[in-house]
Amino acid sequence: xxxxxLKFCEYVFPQRVEYRMVHDLEIDDxxxxxxxxxxxxxxxxxPFNEPIVRAVIHEAKFQxxxxxxxxxxxxxxxxxxxxxxDTVLIPIxxxxxxxxxxxxxxxxxxxxxxxxxxxxQKLSSDALFRKRDTVPxxxxxxxxxxxxVADAFGVRNILQIKNQNVIILDDVAxxxxxxKAAHMxxxxxxxxxxxxxxxxx
Numbered sequence: 001x002x003x004x005x006l007k008f009c010e011y012v013f014p015q016r017v018e019y020r021m022v023h024d025l026e027i028d029d030x031x032x033x034x035x036x037x038x039x040x041x042x043x044x045x046x047p048f049n050e051p052i053v054r055a056v057i058h059e060a061k062f063q064x065x066x067x068x069x070x071x072x073x074x075x076x077x078x079x080x081x082x083x084x085x086d087t088v089l090i091p092i093x094x095x096x097x098x099x100x101x102x103x104x105x106x107x108x109x110x111x112x113x114x115x116x117x118x119x120x121q122k123l124s125s126d127a128l129f130r131k132r133d134t135v136p137x138x139x140x141x142x143x144x145x146x147x148x149v150a151d152a153f154g155v156r157n158i159l160q161i162k163n164q165n166v167i168i169l170d171d172v173a174x175x176x177x178x179x180k181a182a183h184m185x186x187x188x189x190x191x192x193x194x195x196x197x198x199x200x201x
Contacts, residue, residue, distance in 0.1 A: 027071055030071055033052070035047070040176050041176075044198045045198070046199060046200040053200055054200075064104060069110050070113050073110050073116070077118055080167075096130070106171060108125045110199070128154070131153060155185050166193065170198045173201045183196060
Protein backbone atom coordinates (compact mmCIF):
# COMPACT_ATOMS: atom_id res chain seq x y z
CA UNK A 1 0.00 0.00 0.00
CA UNK A 2 2.84 2.40 0.89
CA UNK A 3 4.63 1.61 -2.36
CA UNK A 4 1.45 2.42 -4.29
CA UNK A 5 1.06 5.71 -2.42
CA LEU A 6 4.70 6.65 -3.12
CA LYS A 7 4.21 5.88 -6.83
CA PHE A 8 1.11 8.08 -6.84
CA CYS A 9 3.05 10.92 -5.16
CA GLU A 10 5.86 10.61 -7.70
CA TYR A 11 3.29 10.78 -10.52
CA VAL A 12 1.55 13.85 -9.08
CA PHE A 13 4.76 15.54 -7.88
CA PRO A 14 7.49 14.36 -10.27
CA GLN A 15 11.08 14.79 -9.16
CA ARG A 16 13.25 17.38 -10.85
CA VAL A 17 15.27 15.98 -13.75
CA GLU A 18 18.51 17.31 -12.29
CA TYR A 19 17.65 15.86 -8.87
CA ARG A 20 17.22 12.40 -10.44
CA MET A 21 20.54 12.79 -12.29
CA VAL A 22 22.39 13.62 -9.08
CA HIS A 23 20.53 10.96 -7.09
CA ASP A 24 21.80 8.29 -9.50
CA LEU A 25 25.28 9.78 -9.87
CA GLU A 26 28.38 7.93 -8.66
CA ILE A 27 31.57 9.83 -7.89
CA ASP A 28 33.46 8.00 -10.65
CA ASP A 29 30.93 9.35 -13.18
CA UNK A 30 31.85 12.87 -12.12
CA UNK A 31 35.59 12.23 -11.82
CA UNK A 32 35.53 10.97 -15.40
CA UNK A 33 35.08 14.62 -16.42
CA UNK A 34 37.76 15.96 -14.08
CA UNK A 35 40.28 17.77 -16.25
CA UNK A 36 41.87 20.80 -14.56
CA UNK A 37 42.41 23.54 -17.12
CA UNK A 38 43.80 27.03 -16.72
CA UNK A 39 42.41 30.05 -18.55
CA UNK A 40 42.85 33.71 -17.63
CA UNK A 41 44.82 32.55 -14.55
CA UNK A 42 41.81 30.57 -13.27
CA UNK A 43 42.03 26.82 -12.72
CA UNK A 44 38.74 25.06 -13.49
CA UNK A 45 38.12 21.41 -12.66
CA UNK A 46 35.00 20.38 -14.60
CA PRO A 47 33.31 21.41 -17.88
CA PHE A 48 30.00 23.11 -17.09
CA ASN A 49 28.56 22.16 -20.50
CA GLU A 50 28.46 18.47 -19.47
CA PRO A 51 24.87 17.71 -18.37
CA ILE A 52 25.83 15.84 -15.18
CA VAL A 53 28.25 18.59 -14.18
CA ARG A 54 25.60 21.24 -14.75
CA ALA A 55 23.07 19.17 -12.79
CA VAL A 56 25.32 18.70 -9.76
CA ILE A 57 26.28 22.39 -9.73
CA HIS A 58 22.63 23.50 -9.96
CA GLU A 59 21.52 21.06 -7.23
CA ALA A 60 24.34 22.22 -4.95
CA LYS A 61 23.65 25.89 -5.59
CA PHE A 62 19.89 26.18 -5.65
CA GLN A 63 18.42 23.05 -4.03
CA UNK A 64 20.40 22.49 -0.80
CA UNK A 65 21.36 19.06 -2.17
CA UNK A 66 23.81 17.56 0.30
CA UNK A 67 24.76 14.72 -2.03
CA UNK A 68 25.76 17.30 -4.65
CA UNK A 69 27.89 19.09 -2.03
CA UNK A 70 29.60 15.81 -1.17
CA UNK A 71 30.25 14.86 -4.79
CA UNK A 72 31.79 18.25 -5.57
CA UNK A 73 33.74 18.04 -2.32
CA UNK A 74 35.31 14.79 -3.53
CA UNK A 75 36.20 16.40 -6.86
CA UNK A 76 37.82 19.25 -4.95
CA UNK A 77 39.83 16.76 -2.88
CA UNK A 78 41.37 15.33 -6.04
CA UNK A 79 42.80 18.78 -6.74
CA UNK A 80 43.69 19.80 -3.19
CA UNK A 81 45.54 16.61 -2.25
CA UNK A 82 48.39 17.69 -4.52
CA UNK A 83 48.77 21.02 -2.71
CA UNK A 84 50.96 22.02 0.18
CA UNK A 85 49.60 21.62 3.71
CA ASP A 86 50.13 25.36 4.26
CA THR A 87 47.38 26.19 1.77
CA VAL A 88 44.34 28.11 3.03
CA LEU A 89 41.08 27.51 1.14
CA ILE A 90 38.78 30.55 1.01
CA PRO A 91 35.26 30.11 -0.44
CA ILE A 92 33.67 33.05 -2.24
CA UNK A 93 31.11 34.51 0.20
CA UNK A 94 27.49 35.38 -0.50
CA UNK A 95 26.05 38.75 0.35
CA UNK A 96 24.15 38.89 3.64
CA UNK A 97 20.87 39.33 1.75
CA UNK A 98 21.41 36.29 -0.48
CA UNK A 99 22.73 34.16 2.36
CA UNK A 100 19.70 35.04 4.49
CA UNK A 101 17.39 34.10 1.62
CA UNK A 102 19.20 30.88 0.64
CA UNK A 103 20.17 29.88 4.21
CA UNK A 104 23.53 28.45 3.08
CA UNK A 105 26.60 29.20 0.98
CA UNK A 106 27.02 26.23 -1.35
CA UNK A 107 30.71 26.97 -1.99
CA UNK A 108 31.47 26.95 1.74
CA UNK A 109 29.48 23.72 2.18
CA UNK A 110 31.42 22.04 -0.63
CA UNK A 111 34.70 23.21 0.94
CA UNK A 112 33.62 21.74 4.30
CA UNK A 113 32.93 18.39 2.60
CA UNK A 114 36.43 18.45 1.12
CA UNK A 115 37.98 19.35 4.47
CA UNK A 116 36.38 16.26 6.08
CA UNK A 117 38.28 14.10 3.58
CA UNK A 118 41.52 16.11 3.84
CA UNK A 119 41.82 16.78 7.54
CA UNK A 120 45.03 18.79 7.15
CA GLN A 121 43.33 21.26 4.79
CA LYS A 122 42.96 24.74 6.27
CA LEU A 123 39.63 26.40 5.58
CA SER A 124 38.74 30.03 6.23
CA SER A 125 35.08 30.64 5.43
CA ASP A 126 35.09 34.12 6.95
CA ALA A 127 38.31 35.59 5.55
CA LEU A 128 36.36 37.32 2.78
CA PHE A 129 33.03 39.12 3.06
CA ARG A 130 30.78 40.97 0.66
CA LYS A 131 30.84 44.68 1.34
CA ARG A 132 27.64 45.18 -0.63
CA ASP A 133 24.93 43.26 -2.44
CA THR A 134 25.58 42.58 -6.10
CA VAL A 135 23.29 41.59 -8.94
CA PRO A 136 23.57 37.86 -9.86
CA UNK A 137 26.35 37.60 -12.44
CA UNK A 138 24.34 35.29 -14.69
CA UNK A 139 22.10 38.22 -15.69
CA UNK A 140 24.99 40.40 -16.92
CA UNK A 141 27.36 40.64 -19.87
CA UNK A 142 31.14 40.59 -19.44
CA UNK A 143 31.58 44.35 -18.99
CA UNK A 144 28.68 44.54 -16.54
CA UNK A 145 30.05 41.59 -14.55
CA UNK A 146 33.38 43.32 -14.03
CA UNK A 147 31.68 46.50 -12.86
CA UNK A 148 29.19 44.60 -10.69
CA VAL A 149 31.84 42.97 -8.48
CA ALA A 150 34.47 45.72 -8.55
CA ASP A 151 35.48 46.43 -4.93
CA ALA A 152 32.70 44.13 -3.73
CA PHE A 153 34.86 42.19 -1.24
CA GLY A 154 36.43 43.04 2.09
CA VAL A 155 38.92 41.06 4.16
CA ARG A 156 38.86 40.04 7.81
CA ASN A 157 41.13 37.66 9.75
CA ILE A 158 44.15 39.08 7.98
CA LEU A 159 46.57 36.92 10.00
CA GLN A 160 45.07 33.82 8.33
CA ILE A 161 46.16 35.19 4.96
CA LYS A 162 49.51 36.91 5.44
CA ASN A 163 52.42 34.78 4.23
CA GLN A 164 50.06 31.92 3.34
CA ASN A 165 49.38 30.14 0.06
CA VAL A 166 45.74 30.96 -0.62
CA ILE A 167 43.19 29.27 -2.88
CA ILE A 168 40.03 31.26 -3.59
CA LEU A 169 37.18 28.90 -4.51
CA ASP A 170 34.01 29.54 -6.52
CA ASP A 171 31.52 27.07 -7.96
CA VAL A 172 31.34 28.39 -11.54
CA ALA A 173 33.57 30.81 -13.45
CA UNK A 174 32.35 32.40 -16.66
CA UNK A 175 34.32 35.60 -17.12
CA UNK A 176 36.15 35.08 -13.82
CA UNK A 177 35.16 38.55 -12.64
CA UNK A 178 34.14 37.42 -9.15
CA UNK A 179 37.34 35.48 -8.50
CA LYS A 180 39.47 38.35 -9.80
CA ALA A 181 37.68 40.87 -7.57
CA ALA A 182 38.33 38.60 -4.58
CA HIS A 183 41.98 38.33 -5.64
CA MET A 184 42.31 42.12 -5.63
CA UNK A 185 40.89 42.32 -2.12
CA UNK A 186 43.25 39.66 -0.75
CA UNK A 187 46.50 40.57 -2.47
CA UNK A 188 46.80 43.81 -0.47
CA UNK A 189 47.33 41.67 2.65
CA UNK A 190 50.45 39.93 1.32
CA UNK A 191 49.67 36.23 0.95
CA UNK A 192 52.59 34.20 -0.39
CA UNK A 193 50.53 33.14 -3.40
CA UNK A 194 46.92 33.21 -4.61
CA UNK A 195 45.35 30.52 -6.79
CA UNK A 196 41.95 31.19 -8.37
CA UNK A 197 39.92 27.98 -8.56
CA UNK A 198 36.45 27.17 -9.88
CA UNK A 199 34.74 23.83 -9.71
CA UNK A 200 33.34 24.29 -13.21
CA UNK A 201 33.65 26.55 -16.21
